[in-house]
Amino acid sequence: xxxxxxxxxxxxxxxxxxxxxxxxxxxxxxxxxxxxxxxxxxxxxxxxxxxxxxxxxxxxxxxxxxxxxxxxxxxxxxxxxxxxxxxxxxxxxxxxx
Numbered sequence: 679x680x681x682x683x684x685x686x687x688x689x690x691x692x693x694x695x696x697x698x699x700x701x702x703x704x705x706x707x708x709x710x711x712x713x714x715x716x717x718x719x720x721x722x723x724x725x726x727x728x729x730x731x732x733x734x735x736x737x738x739x740x741x742x743x744x745x746x747x748x749x750x751x752x753x754x755x756x757x758x759x760x761x762x763x764x765x766x767x768x769x770x771x772x773x774x775x
Contacts, residue, residue: 681716683742686760687733703732 688696700710705725712718713725726737733739742760749755 679744679746680741680755681744682713682718682721682740683716683760684729684740685714686742687735687739691733699732700729703728705729 684700685696688699693699696714697707697710700713701707705713705728709718709725713721726740729740730736738757743755745755745759
């Protein structure tokens with residue numbers, strides 16, 4: 679299953695209020711909430727572009743793939759499998775002395 683994983687990406691980049699961040703990017707509160715809860719059935723290319731520009735990322739950073747069956751090792755979808763959660767910037771900063 680492929681899903682939009684904005685919460686993870688915002689957390690990795692230290693964005694503490696992703697909903698407010700998406701609203702500042704021009705996405706309505708209703709749509710931002712649905713995107714963050716992964717309740718949106720589709721997303722426009724305009725929103726994808728806006729999110730990528732503001733998060734300084736690429737399209738493949740936005741998505742996570744959870745396979746139902748094991749894929750071949752060379753399958754391109756393997757790049758979207760997120761096994762280990764990255765530590766957020768804010769938690770890294772809190773660990774500094």
